[in-house]
Amino acid sequence: MNTTERLYLPVDGIFEMFNPAAGHHRSRVTHPVPHSAVFTPALQHPSVSNIPKTGFGIIKTVKGRWRQQDKRVVLRRSSSSGNRHVSNDPLPKRSVDLLEMGLTKPGNCHRIVVLGAPRAGKTNILRRFLGRDFEERYEPTSEDFHRKLFHIGGESYQVDLLDAASERDFPAKRRLSILTGDVFLLVFALDDRESFNEVSGLLGEIRAARAKLVKAKSPARSVPVVVCGNKVDLDSRRAVRLAEVTEVLGEDAPYFETSAKAGTGLDEAFRAVASLGGLPDETGPSRHQLVPILAYQSLCRGARGRRGSRTRAAPCAAVDPSARRPSFTSDLRLVLGSSTKHNKPEKCQIQ
Template sequence: MAKPSSGTVNPHSRTGVRIVVAGDQGSGKSSLIITAAADNFPVNVPPVLPPTRLPEDLYPIEYLSPSSDTSSRTSEHSDKVAEELQRADTVVLTYACDRPETLESLSAFWLPHLRKLEVKVPVIVVGCKLDLRDENQQVSLEQVMSPIMQQFREIETCIECSACRHIQVPEVFYYAQKAVLHPTAPLFDQESQTLKPRCVRALKRIFILCDHDRDGALSDAELNDFQVKCFNAPLQPSEIVGVKKVVQEKMSEGVNERGLTLTGFLFLHALFIEKGRLETTWTVLRKFGYNDDIKLADDLIPPVKLAPDQSVELTNEAIEFLKAIFDAFDGDRDGMLRPRELEELFSTAPESQQSVLGWNSNMKDACQKRNALGDYHWMLFVEFSLQWSLMTLLNPTFSMENLIYIGYPGDPSSAIRVTRRRRLDRKKQHSDRNVLQCFVFGPRKAGKSALLNSFIGRPYSEGYNPTNEDRYGVNVVDVSMENKKYLVLREIPEDGVRKLLSNKESLASCDIAVFVHDRSDESSWRTSSELLVEIASHGEDTGFEVPCLIVAAKDDLDSFPMAIQESTRVSQDMGVEAPIPISVKLGDFNGLFRKIVTAAEHPHLSIPETEAGRSRKQYHRLINRSLITVSVGAAVVVVGLAAYRVYSCRQERSRVGKVLVVVGWTITN
C-alpha cells in the first residue's frame, strides 16, 4: 500500500496522540516501535518498551506520538495492560504473519478484551513479520480480515508490515494517528456504507452556506470559493470539470445546469471516505467550525455574561431572520409549518427539530395547541417565535448555537441582548424587557395548571393532573396596540417551593410572582397566603424583591366564609392589590394577563412587605435619621468653629490696623 499524501494542516487542538501497541508475545510489537522510532531494526529486542516518542520528521501529521508497548507474557501484567489500553487514543493490535494462532488470538481474546474494558477507540490491526510469511500460503489481507472486521466494527484499518525489511512501518503509525485525528466512526456507517445522519446535516449546512445565490447548486465560482476557503488553493477549470464528470458518471442528479447539487456534494464526500481520504472531509468540517462530535466548537459561540437579575432576549435582527427562514420553508404558503417542513428547516442542525425546540420535556408543549388526539400538526410563526424566545430566556447559549446551525448570517452575539438589571429597573420604576417571566405559586388543586393551559389556548378540562415539576407556558400579551410582550408563566408545584428557595438567587430571574388559590376552599387560601409571605420574606432577605399579585381562582364557585375580609386584610397588610377573581371554566380572566404584564413593567409597585421587613426598614430609617442628626450636629459645630475663627481673625486685623493708623498719625504730627 502506498503512503498517503499529508494533506492540509489539521486545526485539531490535540498536542499528541497516545498509541498503545498490544498483541501476543512475539508478535513483533517492540520491533515495530523501535524501527519506527530509530529507523533501524533492533538486534536485541527488550520484552517491554517504555513510552517512546516517534520522530516528528518521519510522519506527515504534525503531532508527535507517545507510543507504548504492552506486555502479554503473564497474568501478573494484566492490570498494567488494562491501564495502558484504557489511556489509549488508539490501539494497534499486532499478529505475526508467520504464526496463524496470533491472528486467531485477536478475535478470541484481544478484541473482546477491549470491549470488556470499554476501550472505545479506533483499532489498527497490523500483521508483522511479513518477510517471514510462508510463500506457499499467500492469502490476501482482505480475505483474512474481512470476517473479523465484520464482527468488530471498531477496527479502522488493517495493514501488513515488516520491521526487518522496513516495509510499511511508517504507514502503521500514520494510520494510527489518522484514526484519531480523522476518525471514520463519526462520519461513516461501515455496515450500510453511507454517511451518518449528523455528518449529512453538517455537510448540508456547509453546502447552503457556500451556495451564495441560493439556487440549490454550487456554480464553478462557488465551488472554487469553497476550495480556497477549505484548502487554501484554487481549482483549475479542468479540475472542476473533472470533479463534476466523476459525479455525473455515478449519479446524474449530482450535477445540473447550475452546477454541483447537494446530492453530488454528499456523494463526493462519501467517495472520499470510501477511498480512505477522511482528512478531506474532516478538513472541510473543521474549517466550518465543527469539532470531533460534528457539533460547533465551543469557541464559535460567544459566552453570555449576565448578573442573576438580568435576562437574555432575541434582538429584532434575530426575530426578522426567524421570520424570513420560517417563510422560506413554508412551501405551501399557508402561514404555518407542518412537521415535514419543520424537519427540513432544522435539517442542518445536529439533531431534529424535536431536539431543538423541544430541548426540555417541560417546555416541549409550552405554547403549541394540540388537536383532539393530543398531536401537533402545525406551527404558526407566533408559536415558532415564542419557543425561540423561551429557549433564549432559559438557555441563551443553546439558542445562539441553533441559530448558527439554521443559517443565522451575522455575528451570533448580535442575535441576543442582555437586559438591564431588575434592581435598576425598580429604581427607574420601569422595565423595558420584551420577555417577562412570571412565577405561578399556589397549593394543589388551586387551578395553576388550568391557568397555564388557558393561557396557551388549550380547552378547559375538569380532570385533575398533578404537576410534579416546573412547567412553562408562553404567549403574547397585547397590553395596548403599541405594547406587545412575551409573557412566560412558570408553574412552581407546591412541593417544589422549598427546593426553589434553597437557592439564594432563585427569585432573581422572576419579574413578577402570582399566587393562585381556590376561593371556595379556605385551606387553599391559607396555604397560598403563607406562600406569599414566604416568597416576600425570601425577597427581602436576599435583595431580590418581586412584585406580587393574588389570584382568586374558581370564581364560578361560592367563596368560603370570611374570604373577602381575610383577603382584604392580607392584601392591605402586605401592601399589594386585592385578589383578582377569575374563572378558567367560564373563560373569565378579568384582564389578568394584562395586569401581570403591567405590574411587571412597573416593578417598584406591588412589592409585598412583611412585618419583619417593615421592622427592618423602620430600624434602618431610625439609624439613618440618627446618623443624619449626628452628621448635621457635627456639621454645625464645624461651621460654628470656622465662623468663630474667621470672626476672631477679622477682629484681630481690625485692632492692628487702628494702632498702625494712630502710630502713623502720631509720627506725622
C-alpha cells in the first residue's frame, strides 16, 4: 500500500453545473493513487495557492449549498430511531476521523459510493451494513453519509459510505464522487427493468472514468464495483433475468441477488466489497459486535497504549452518529491534487 503511482485524472465536465463558462475548458490534473485497484483518498492536500481565485469562488458557492443540505440530513437523522444501542453518554460533537486522531493507518480508510435508481433498496442495504433493521416505510434519499469504524485483529479501520442518490440528475457531481470513491456498490431492483438499465449506464460511466486513467507502469485492472439485484424476495414479479445481468456485467463486476428485507445474499455482497477494498471479512455485519462510539474510542486508545501485546479484542465496530460528508473543498482538492512527478506540479486552471 506504500508504493504509489501517478495517475492522470481528467476532470473536465465536473464544474459545468457550477459555472457554465467553464464548459469549454478541458483540464488535466495529476493525483497520487495507491498501487491497488481502488481510488484511495489522498493523504495530503495540495497547497491552497495551487487553486485559482475562480476555483475558490466555486468552492464558496457550492459549500454553502451543501451546508444547507447537511443541516437537513442531520435533522432527519436526529429523529430516526434506527440505532440499536441507546446511550446517555455525551456523543462526539464532530465526526470521528481515525486518521486525524492517529488511531489508524492511511491504508485502512476507504470510501464506498452507493449508486442506483430510486426505490431499489440502497438505503436499506446500507442500514443492514450499519447493523440496523430493515425500514419498511420508503422515504426518498437526497444524500446520506455514514461512517462505520471497525476494530479487527488489533487494527482500526474507517469505512465511509456515501449514498449518492441525488447525484443521478447531476452528472458533474456524480463524477466527483466516482473520482473520490474507492469501491462502488450499484443497486437495482429485480422487479424494475428501468432500474437495471440505469445501473448498466452507471457501470459504463465508472468504466469510462477508469479508462481515462493514464497509468505509468501498472497493468489494467478490473473495476472495483459490486452489483446487487435487490428484492429477490419478490421473485414472482421479477423483470430482469440472471442471464441478462450476466451478459451486461461481464466478468469485471461481482453480482449478487439480494433482499434487504430478508437479508438474503447480503453477507456475500459485503464480503465482495471488503475484498475489493482490502478490508477484512469481519467487516460483514454478522462477523462483529456493534458497540457505542465512545466505547470504541476507548478501545482504540487502549490498544494503542498496549502495542506489542498479543492480547486482541474480539472484532467490533461502531457507527459514528456525527458523521458528515467531507466538505466540497476537501473532495475538490482531492481531485485537483497537483502531481509531484518530475518535481513539476501541473495546475488545473478553473476559469
